[in-house]
Amino acid sequence: MSKVHVKMTINGREVEALVEPRTLLVHFLREQLGLTGTHIGCDTSHCGACTVDLNEMSVKSCTLFVVQANGAAILTIEGMAAPDGTLHALQEGFRQMHGLQCGYCTPGMIMRAHRLLKENPNPSEDEIRSGISGNLCRCTGYQNIVKSIQYAAAKINGVPYQEAAE
């Protein structure tokens, strides 16, 4: 199959490649670029394990061809920590609030939460729950994921995190 030239920015780095037109973005990230933090959970856009940030939108990279991402700026979980290794507030929040167990949904969940907090820096619990409803988790029951995102929001907003009374 003839290949197509694509060029995009991934985690701040320019990437050029020749790809088959039918190559899915998630396979390109994982198999050609070795960015295996982005996962595949369902093949049908339901689970969100493959969520990445594309041109400041959350997208499910299992349902996008690489050619559709030509020219785009993409952020994956590997690009979340600062260059000096300092973790992003969400990465810290998920650990502090026990927002993960098997870790398989976590990269997609963090990428979705990242965009959610950009869109709505101070979301309510219901807004968080609705904002991550395109991402499935089988382990945590979401309660601590919600807290993880609240923790990160507080940190980004420079206010102390207070756990809501239950």
Added chain:
Amino acid sequence: MNDIAPTQAERAEKLQGLGCKRKRVEDIRFTQGRGNYVDDVKLPGMLFGDFVRSSHAHARIKSIDTSKALALPGVKAVLTAADLKPLKLHYMPTLAGDVAAVLADEKVLFQNQEIAFVVAEDRYIAADAIELVEVEYEALPVVVDPFQAMAPDAPILRDDIKDKMNGAHGPRKHYNHIFNWQVGDKQATDEVFKAAEVTTKDLFVYQRTHPAPLETCQCVASMDKVKGELTVWGTFQAPHVVRTVVSILSGIAEHKVHVIAPDIGGGFGNKVGVYPGYVCAIVASIVLGVPVKWVEDRMENLSTTSFARDYHMATELAATKEGKILAMRVHMLADHGAFDACANPSKLPAGFVNICTGSYDIPVAHLEVDGVYTNKATGGVAYRCSLRVTEGIYAIERAIEVLAKKLGMDSVDLRMKNLIKAEQFPYRSALGWEYDSGNYHVALQKALDAVGYPALRVEQKARQEAFRRGETRELMGIGVCFFTEIVGAGPSRHCDILGVGMFDSAEIRVHPTGSIVARMGTKSQGQAHETTYAQIIATELGIPADDITIEEGDTDTAPYGLGTYGSRSTPVAGAATAMAARKIRAKAQMIAAHLLEVSEYDLEWDVDRFTVKGLPEKFKTMKEIAWAAHNNLPPGLEPGLEAVNYYDPPNMTYPFGAYFCVMDIDIDTGVAKTRRFYALDDCGTRINPMIIEGQVHGGLTEAFAIAMGQEISYDAQGNVMGASFMDFFLPTAVETPKWETDFTVTPSPHHPIGAKGVGESPNVGGVPCFSNAVNDAFAFLDAGHIQMPHDGWRLWTVAERLGLHA
């Protein structure tokens, strides 16, 4: 010299040992996308395998034409049963004593059954090639109903064993029958029922569902023909058992088979078994001499590799008018699908379902289980429920509710009256288990107080009256469940897998500078073993948990163990960990005595050191002892500081809990809203309360999903109806209720640290609690037992049947 010495409490806190809400070690890599899951494994020259699957549920295969697929550039091989037959690998043994087809031999028995394995340069070419394999079928009559499977004129499903009327578990009654398993005293039970004042009988159907971890089953097989060694990376909850099975099947000596379970993206029982994908990838790698990867997609996962439940339970209770339960009688029809690949200990064809007398002192009982074949997917795993426990507890916890209604009693009063009393432990149940410990009345009372139970019933009564007056269209349900789990499989006298006793193991090595590496025979799939085992060792050896590395999953380095499922890691490998640490501490005591020039009997253990009795300033820390173990030992003592323990538990452990659910059901939409869910768990000694709470949240969410919507259903032609996340219910953050957790602590008397295991309790207790809430909402309208799953459509039809929409 010890003026500013830290106190005992300060030293203990620094260890982050037992009881500490220690943050998880695993999270550091998982939050940065640095986990290493099977599909992340990439080897030079690796090929990709994929299956041609049956479109029919029951059909004879007339022909398979692979020529067009083989002609496609990039396709390296197409395997069929004909290729595997000379190797005797077209069938493989199952854990349940049956065989299962690896690739369909002459006939298919369920939809999506594996027919051919295509191996190609990448996954896209493999997917193209699958479409080019032509299979010609001759359709046969299909049986999806387990009751019809046993009809005298039912179609014969298993041609391969149709004349073999003696199965792995005794005589078979019918060509579609697998086993008949009976426990308890039938005659005595029947006599009690004949004379009983009050009896109940209901058919409780526990629908077919699926564990559906977010990562599907997958493997990479790599045969090194030069060394004659095979390495397999896979999603294995039990890597050591997989190595043994692979060695037996392949004929490659066990020491030349390396099985590695890297990070696993959830298991919940799905990843216990050996599946055709693993076998085919291994065969392909052996034949082609290059690595072969197999990754199932979600539809394949939901429709082929294991299912759970499909138990049809006719459940009877006999009681006095005052509500003393006298006997229980249960007949279960167990639909095990096309092959009996149920994941149970070899001698227990229906697992621990004979825990079905639950938490109650029932003097006599009889349980009979008949397993049958149907044209449905094979498997029958414990979906987060310790080997069929959730089925048994569902039966008793629904039956208690039915009996309470018949007696006109509050179901909580009925439970209080019949719960096993604290002084009765250890308690021998009528169906043969010895419950190690419990304090049920205290737990139930604590839960009742926490939820304000009497006030809830008052509110419910008022709402029912308002409903009858037409002032509301909502029904309020209160779900109650008191459950007893049975976990920690298990004592080798009861439990083995393919003849290997279900012990587990730990090996601990203390390095000269006082840090530790420890390895276990279990394998975490998200349970945070790297965090919690280190806490056990930290407390036992006085070395900070942060200085302890835990490794699992590599059969070359870890001691042999039976893996992680059935909440067995803490009860079995956790016990092995404590026992191995105690061996090290005993040796450390000898070294400390030598260093301090006292008798070892003059020393006492003090958090992180041995201290001379009465002289607290004279001590040696474990770190100092570790150094001395490598250079300054008592004469005759061998150097080093390490130990291994293989732990064969004396008994199972019996966690328990009291759960309450408050639910409102809109009869016009059928939508059920969980207003409140309270879960009190007693898992004995609590290693890490944060992780326990997380396990309970997750288990309750799975219970919610099962009770309120999950089902793998089939139409009459055997087409699987729910094999994608579009159709199979996985709750999102929006539907998932909020969870309140609570606890009591009743340590296990036989476990070295008193821990019992917790991961599966919330599933065992949660499902009946939700179902009881739904049934309770409709009970005042005399709805009778309402079967799961309780999704909106089904609840609407219940309201319709009761004439509530008129």
